[in-house]
Amino acid sequence: MSYEMIVLDLDGTLTNREKIITPRTKAVLKEAMERGKKVVLASGRPVYGVMPLAKELELAKYGGYILAFNGGVILDCATEEMVFSRMLPAEANQKIMQLAVENRVDFLTYENDYILTNNAENQYAQVESKINHLRLHEVDLDELFARLDFPVPKFLMLDDGDYLATVEPKVKAALGKNFSVYRSEPFFLEVLPKGVDKALSLERLLEKVHMTKDQMIACGDGYNDLSMIQFAGLGVAMANGVLPVRKAADYITASNDEDGVALVVEKFMLEDA
Numbered sequence: 001m002s003y004e005m006i007v008l009d010l011d012g013t014l015t016n017r018e019k020i021i022t023p024r025t026k027a028v029l030k031e032a033m034e035r036g037k038k039v040v041l042a043s044g045r046p047v048y049g050v051m052p053l054a055k056e057l058e059l060a061k062y063g064g065y066i067l068a069f070n071g072g073v074i075l076d077c078a079t080e081e082m083v084f085s086r087m088l089p090a091e092a093n094q095k096i097m098q099l100a101v102e103n104r105v106d107f108l109t110y111e112n113d114y115i116l117t118n119n120a121e122n123q124y125a126q127v128e129s130k131i132n133h134l135r136l137h138e139v140d141l142d143e144l145f146a147r148l149d150f151p152v153p154k155f156l157m158l159d160d161g162d163y164l165a166t167v168e169p170k171v172k173a174a175l176g177k178n179f180s181v182y183r184s185e186p187f188f189l190e191v192l193p194k195g196v197d198k199a200l201s202l203e204r205l206l207e208k209v210h211m212t213k214d215q216m217i218a219c220g221d222g223y224n225d226l227s228m229i230q231f232a233g234l235g236v237a238m239a240n241g242v243l244p245v246r247k248a249a250d251y252i253t254a255s256n257d258e259d260g261v262a263l264v265v266e267k268f269m270l271e272d273a
Contacts, residue, residue, distance in 0.1 A: 003269050004211055005038040007067070007202060007228060008261060009220035010045065010053060011131065013238055016257045019131070021056060028262040032269050033062035038209065042067040042198050044184045044224055046110055046153070047075055049132030069153040070184065070224050071201030072192055084204050086193050087151035092179070096155050096191050097145060099174055103167045105159045105189075109152045110134075118144060124158040124187045154192045161186025184224035199227035217268060219253070219261055220245060236264050 006029075008014045015021055033039055039059060041050050047068045054066055059077040066075040074083040088096070093109075100107040100118075108117035108125050113134060117125045120138035129136045139147065157167065161183075168189055172181045180192045198218075206213060218225070218232035221241035229235035230248050237249035238260050246252055253260035 002215070003217050003234060004036075004215040005040060005206075005209070005217070006032070006265060006269065007040040007042050007198075007216060007218040007232065009222065009225045010041060010043045010050065012221035012240060012256050013219050013225075014041070014053065014256070014261055021053065022259055022262075024259050025262040026057065028265045028270070029057055030062075032265050033058075033064070035270070037269055038062075038211075039064040040067055040202070040205065041065070042071075042202070042218075042220075042225075042228065044068075044070045044154075044188070044190060045132050046134070047073055048113055048134060052133070065205060067198060067201055067205070070190060070192060070196060071198045072153045072196045074201055074205055083208055084201060086196050087153055088155070088179075088191070088193050090149055090151050092175075093148040093152065093155075094145060095175070097141075097148070099171050100155075100157050101141065103157070103170060105157045105164070105167060107155055107157050108136075109148065109155045111137075111152070116144065116148070122158050124156075128156065128188075154190055154196075157189040157191070158187060159189075164189050182223060184222055190224065197227045198224065199231035202228055202231065217264065219264060221256065234268060 041054055043050050050066045050068055054077055063078045073085050076083055106119040106122040108115050114137045115129055115134050116137055116139055118141055120136040125136055178194045180194055180196055184190050214233035216232045217234045218228040219236040220229055221238040226245055235250045237246040237252050239255040253264050
């Protein structure tokens with residue numbers, strides 16, 4: 001069976017250390033799409049933060065998809081239809097923010113085209129702002145607790161990786177089975193609705209496009225890519241990926257600075273075409 005879809009994490013996978021798609025990778029992906037292959041950009045970023053790369057690859061022209069918020073939203077680039085959307089219930093916001101306060105970590109979430117946070121000086125909040133080209137809007141805690149009375153796609157708790165590793169099990173235990181809690185980066189602890197992760201959302205997308213997982217390649221490097229790499233017909237880890245991802249993968253390609261994605265497309269999607 002041939003591979004008809006490739007799903008790509010962005011940071012550390014599709015883009016190099018400068019956060020750009022190299023000319024070779026871009027050319028190879030466009031050749032694959034010219035041959036009818038589907039490209040899906042799967043990221044923890046909001047849609048707004050994925051869209052510049054989707055436009056660069058002309059996903060609207062080729063019928064590609066964006067999977068944002070680690071699967072909380074799926075967007076059909078050609079039609080701009082929201083294929084799937086799942087938000088955190090508004091009544092959960094207070095508890096999640098309180099857990100951040102109790103564990104002495106800063107946090108952020110999203111409203112319209114900006115990021116709400118309790119500390120705009122936090123270096124990791126600034127990373128999220130820079131990656132997504134979204135401005136930070138700092139709000140004091142009392143106002144945040146009063147203001148956030150609407151569903152949001154996710155929260156990020158922010159701190160050094162070693163400390164967040166101790167916070168993660170506490171947050172998981174406190175929130176229980178109706179939430180997904182995991183680190184997408186050592187310094188990002190994500191809180192999303194249960195049933196939102198890249199693999200589960202890709203399963204929904206495959207149903208829509210009438211493909212099976214055996215026709216899908218998934219490439220990633222981080223903890224939040226683990227489920228889709230295990231789910232895909234061919235799970236690919238970048239050489240720069242974290243150890244659990246590399247262990248779970250069917251294949252390890254070159255790093256994101258060595259056109260690892262281009263090598264995968266050439267080997268598994270174009271070689272026998």
